[in-house]
Amino acid sequence: MMSSIHDVCGSVLSHIPGVGSSASPEHGKVLCVGLACLDSIHVVKTFPVEDTDVRCVSVRLQRGGNASNNCTVLSQLGAPCEFLGTLSKKQYLSVVVDDFKAYNICINNCIYYEACDAPMSVVIISQTTGSRTIIHSNKNLPELTLDDFKKLDMSQYSWIHFEGRNVEEVVSMIELVEFWNENHISEHDRGHGLGHKALPISIEIEKPRAEMQDLIPWADVLFIGKDFAEFCGCTNMSETLKKIAQDAKPNATIISAWGEQGAMARGHDGTVVQSPAFCPHKVLDTLGAGDTFCGAAIFGLSRGKSLQDSIILGCQIAGIKVGMDGFAGLDKACNHIMYGSGEL
């Protein structure tokens, strides 16, 4: 059963550049930078034992990739959004592109490669546990470059989110956004009410790889996945927040989500807030649950909600997602949370 959010309270994140309770209803796009891939999803009764031969219950192809999934969630929650990444023209392009269009996600600035294989994940979903086991392959599709990123018109966006990959180039892209913020930040943000707002930068760090640590100092909002936290030697969310804060920007917001343990976050002033997980009656499909949490929390933060409200929203929407197959219909399934209480 879903928990209630009646007891939620929290403070407005006015320390995040460009975000505040006064956020206008005419929002710029949320830009999510990272990977789009094809997920070949194989639903089995139970996760197979090594060296056996089992039969699928069902198979489906689904657009996947973290930043791509973030957009799927943001769009369904009502945020105009854009995916930026590289795409293969050689394989499955129409499957991926048609699905972006079906979810009203802008891909106008994506970079296409003719002769490269499409990144692909085989995903085994267990009907018994809802677990998703991912075997990813990416043979030769190049990563996004700084030059690709330079072509963007930054004034279109209200938030820029990076998936933690392609570290060196992503750092250069963030430097470019910071430069843009320095040169276009409004007098309003300086107290005079004119021009643009500064673009907040969020980064999701999930993969347990050492180079990901280099991304920590660059974000206004950090999403730290359980795998990376454990890789850093942390055994719980509380430790994760403390550990990551040592290397993060002084004013950074740090969010740690640990699946069925819910999420915990540390605000710019060190205040820690928490949300339980909201488990559905039956867990069906946990593929993209972390991406859903992240997308929904960004939605909350970018609309000026408090840090606590935002992570609760993330956990609630992720809880709804894991109770359904894929992402189709998430918008309708979330209606009672988004509009039922009139809070968002």
Next chain:
Amino acid sequence: MMSSIHDVCGSVLSHIPGVGSSASPEHGKVLCVGLACLDSIHVVKTFPVEDTDVRCVSVRLQRGGNASNNCTVLSQLGAPCEFLGTLSKKQYLSVVVDDFKAYNICINNCIYYEACDAPMSVVIISQTTGSRTIIHSNKNLPELTLDDFKKLDMSQYSWIHFEGRNVEEVVSMIELVEFWNENHISEHDRGHGLGHKALPISIEIEKPRAEMQDLIPWADVLFIGKDFAEFCGCTNMSETLKKIAQDAKPNATIISAWGEQGAMARGHDGTVVQSPAFCPHKVLDTLGAGDTFCGAAIFGLSRGKSLQDSIILGCQIAGIKVGMDGFAGLDKACNHIMYGSGEL
């Protein structure tokens, strides 16, 4: 290291219809009836733990399916052969058809379906153990029918092998072969040296399903896989041979192969012969090892080799196969066995 076969001795299987030491070098085709599918092969360092996210070492597409693999092996050993089954025109047809052609396997009598999905197996191969874990899906491709089978010109073949599936129709097909044998069996086979030889029928029973038991009484040569043997309550090869003999034709040859335990077989007179497994220095890829054993043993038997020589050949060729990725080059790798001693 490969074991030697110098100590091999065995008796000619003159009880199998159409087979004897006098087999002519102008052999009819071996027909293998069953499934061709596309194997999407994902090589990983170690088999993934449930609910983790791992990266492939490599990915490849390969034509698979038991009967299809049997043909790959038979053809490389030098036997003219034909695959008979249904194929999807909707997906991956050229991948499958081109590969059949590359291995010189006749598919002239295959049945094509326009709007059905191609059967597909996701195969996870562990570099650490060489294990192959198969997740198979077959959404809606129809099985071969008796009417499809009726169109064959039986006089082209020297052996008919059935993969254990589609049980009811396969039994009808075998009845048709038996009818053909009754009506076309040569005076030679009756002792007068004219006309056709009777067509031997082999069946591979691998899948642990109750309906497979209905196939047991229909074969001249039975290949009983470990999974089916265990499903029948057998704990070793010796028990398997005794158990299956209770329901098999009185003169049937029964072959039981148990991977790294090698193979054991029971001839028409109850004599039991055995072969060890021939493990390569490093096991790389066990996908299709059972199909390789089966194809190579059929090759031996159909060329009039003894039961013992045939199962030793099966184990040797399967041992070579698991030491390499896929099937390409199996012919060259087997040269020293096939022609080195001049025995075959």
